[in-house]
Amino acid sequence: MTSGLWMKWAPLVAIWFFVTSVAALGGVGDARAQDEEEPKRIKVESSNPLSGDEASISSGARLYFKWCVQCHGPKADGVSRFGAYAKDLRKFWRGYEEFLVISLNGRPKKMMPPWGHVLDTDELSAIGAYLETLAIEGAYWK
Numbered sequence: 819m820t821s822g823l824w825m826k827w828a829p830l831v832a833i834w835f836f837v838t839s840v841a842a843l844g845g846v847g848d849a850r851a852q853d854e855e856e857p858k859r860i861k862v863e864s865s866n867p868l869s870g871d872e873a874s875i876s877s878g879a880r881l882y883f884k885w886c887v888q889c890h891g892p893k894a895d896g897v898s899r900f901g902a903y904a905k906d907l908r909k910f911w912r913g914y915e916e917f918l919v920i921s922l923n924g925r926p927k928k929m930m931p932p933w934g935h936v937l938d939t940d941e942l943s944a945i946g947a948y949l950e951t952l953a954i955e956g957a958y959w960k
């Protein structure tokens with residue numbers, strides 16, 4: 819085999835290495851994404867009148883990301899950008915009525931603010947309807 823022939827293949831070999839290493843990096847990325855995979859969602863029964871209502875769920879999501887996300891985090895798992903902080907609302911387990919009571923009155927001694935002066939019951943129910951869609955094992959909304 820002459821060096822001339824090798825020179826002809828060198829660029830192809832280089833491209834091959836490039837493509838396979840990019841694919842390998844992609845594989846690493848996938849593995850990492852799997853490590854962070856969310857816990858399995860469950861479908862909850864609920865006594866929230868807005869439960870399952872698409873319009874309420876999307877307005878609830880907007881309200882959540884306006885008023886609750888700072889402490890309960892973008893995934894509602896209680897992890898804010900400052901780390902684990904507030905409760906994980908994906909597994910809120912005290913039922914819909916209690917959700918309203920806690921949200922309206924807060925738990926001022928435990929740094930959960932009262933929302934009664936900002937949000938009305940319908941808005942909180944919409945947030946509840948959104949949170950139900952994130953429910954994982956342990957959640958109870960009845």
Ligand code: HEC
Nearest residue numbers: 885886888889904905910917920921925928929930931933
């Ligand atoms: C300033 C931070 C902060 C904000 C903003 C906030 N929360 Fe909380 N919330 C907390 C903390 C801290 C707790 C945990 C209190 C405790 O330990 O009992 C909590 C607890 C709760 C609980 C009780 C959970 C349980 O399992 O007992 C509910 C329900 C709740 N929050 C709803 C909301 C909703 C709805 C919003 C938005 C309208 C909101 N929170 C916004 C800090 C916050």
